[in-house]
Amino acid sequence: MLFKHFYSLGWFAQPEVVVFHKGGVNEQKKVITDIDVLALRPGTDLSWELVLGDCKTLKGQSPANRALWLRGLMNFFNASEGLLVLKKEQPMEADHKLFASSFNVTLLDENEFDEYDKAVIYPNGSSNYPLTLNQIQRLINIQVRYPKLKPLVEYLYILSWNENNFIDIVRKLIGEAQQIYQEIDPSIKEHLALILDTCAIFSIGLAECVGIIFKQYFKPSTHGQLDESLKYLLWGGRSQYDFVARLRNELIAAKRTPATPLALPEWERFMQLVRSLLEYPALAFSLPILFRNAAINVLFDQPFLGTYNSDKDLLLLKFGMLVYNYFCRAAKFPPQAREILEGEFVRKQSSVLSMSRNASDKEEGSQQSPVITNTTSITEEDSQRSDHKTPSSEHDHTPKNNIQPELPLEKNTKPVSDQDTEKPL
């Protein structure tokens, strides 16, 4: 229920997020705990805000203790809010709720959740939201059928959520994808769905990156400015970048090969992508949900991005297409994998545009009727005078607000021909 609730609010939600300590000493990562749902919502300052959601049964623990547990996790993830739904046999004390609320944890009884849900997502709540946990689980379980894809799946659904910051995902996910690109088969829909969901996670890091660049430079006016700022951001600062670049150069020099500057694969394309997103940076934060929806659509043979039908979605769809294009190239996926879904994005934008034009024409058509009526009445009045219009003339009337493009005025073109040549001075 929390999963659907968060998605209905327009937040990107990941279920069953495993928590482990990144600086752990064990060879195998030790699971500390897990979060039922981790949600990302766009903040007002072009960055992500985390919200943790958990459903728990209480066994020998008070609701307040449970809230404190969640608060600890919120600190660990730097989350701004927590939502805890407790399955409890006895009603919850109001003081426990107030106590939890004082550190941004909303404490709810399982029985209260439905009302809460309908009050927040007025009036019907989130129960009918089409995305389900089973669908996400099917995405995660792709690795069962295709075990060679496990490294990528593991990073997507476990490791990426434990990164120190989201920007690291941009670099690392490309690296993970490059590890398994030879296993990708564009004819298998599960593979295409996985690529789309990979783009969803990639977009989380990308959006954060775009937000920071925008706040630093607004829209960098030169290639060099964007180039430098992106590199330092992606590698964690100038000194870190310089260190890694030097290390890399020395490794390459050992092979007696000239080194190119340290950058992501398809760097110019990445810069163009970021620069495009800087035109409307807030929209970058809608990309993860777009890609997740697309992944589910492909996996379950649903219409591609069927819920994106407004002309207001056109720019988001374009951004999605650009991100997908970039990621496929950077990860070296087979070209067909890129072409198949890029074609879907193109067709989707075209159909949205077409629907928008049809809707607009219909609206103008319905608005025309009163004008035609007026013309008719004028015509009737005119018929009493000697210079009245004939009834057919009403069909010649072109409403002022309906500009009908004519063929270009050929008579305005002035060919300059040899016959026009005058003698030189």
Place this chain on the structure above:
Amino acid sequence: MAAPDDQLTTTDLAIRAHDITVCLERTTVPEFDFISLLGMATRLALHLRGVQAVSYPTIRDVAVYLLDFPSSTVVKPVLELLAEAEFVKLDTEGLTIRTVIPDIPFYEDVFTSLGNVAISQSKISEPEFLTLTLMKKLSASPMLVDHVYQTGAEKKLVDRVIDIGSKGNYLINRRARGRSVLLSPTYFPENVGAYSDLVAANGAHKVKRVLELLKENQGWPLIKIETERAIGQISIDDTEIQVAKMLAGEGFLPPPAIETTHAGVNSFLFGPRPGKTQLPPEKRPVYEAAMALVASVRQGQLLPAKYAIRSPIALLSAFRDRGYIRANTEALEQYRQVAALRVGRIIQVENNWGELHLIDLPENREAVDMAITMVSGSEPQVSAREDIILSLRQGEKYVESLIGRKRILENKPVEIDEETQEAIDTFLLRGRE
């Protein structure tokens, strides 16, 4: 053999083709297949930057009504060229284009990439090559027609190219001091007579050198040029000093001047003002304001009363970002013209100390950005019409509205014929029929 900087790069091809196309407007030139296609493609690309998917009919209407494409039949080949350069994705149904999804590079790559693709697809004819080469030379300075004949091209071809350019409004062939001087109003939109005279008197090479030095050192004070015999750090000879003096003299628009009690009246020289392909007419007041700002900081940098400005760029950047320049005793005189143009206001803090505060309007911020570009020696970029880009981003209804507005403006009243005008004048003179 042409000097290296006279050789056309693929970037030059696209920029010059664009400039010629803008000047030609709806005029078609049979010899200009390559120039027309590349020029229109560049122009359309610049207007599609950052735009979301657009239907083909809208693109066609924008191209024909707002970008002066000569006819709708050229729109498809232009879009195919852009698709070949991977600047747009096309959704097609058979041979029909339904939707155009732009992905135009944001930095200079657009010219190089388009130039490369156009070269790979089409051949440049001899008249086109000569035209493009000529435009490149004329972007730096006017030149004598005699020098064009000396490039090795056939006289008949040169005459034809000049004639096309004259009719196409991107070349002017002007007589001065008994010699024919060629200029491009695209790059020298003002003072055509004065520039012709300057070149005829001093030679194109000298004029070109001075103009190039002024472009790299915009707003350099004339007094400094005369006394130090240099523009920036580069020495110039007597003829070049003469050229600089003539640029501040009769026939040219008076350069910005600042009067101070310690240095008197000083003129600050600038390179030629950008033409319409780099600066739309509505941006001219912004450019004037930028020139006033540059002149002010050059005054402080090179002719201070006491303490010189060390970094004009840092000062202007602080002005834009912080909103004011810290108080100093010279502000009242130094920034008077800036205040007169309402870019900033001078606030007197104590005695003779004044602080220049930016009047925070979009056009003033733009003027400061332009001033920073000028002081850093960068050339203004080829520009696109912002109203078209904004309309495309907002959607098709806004584009239709813009097209409609243009059509209304184009419906000029029919001009009175000469005979009727004479009859009216005669009647008024006589006072009776």
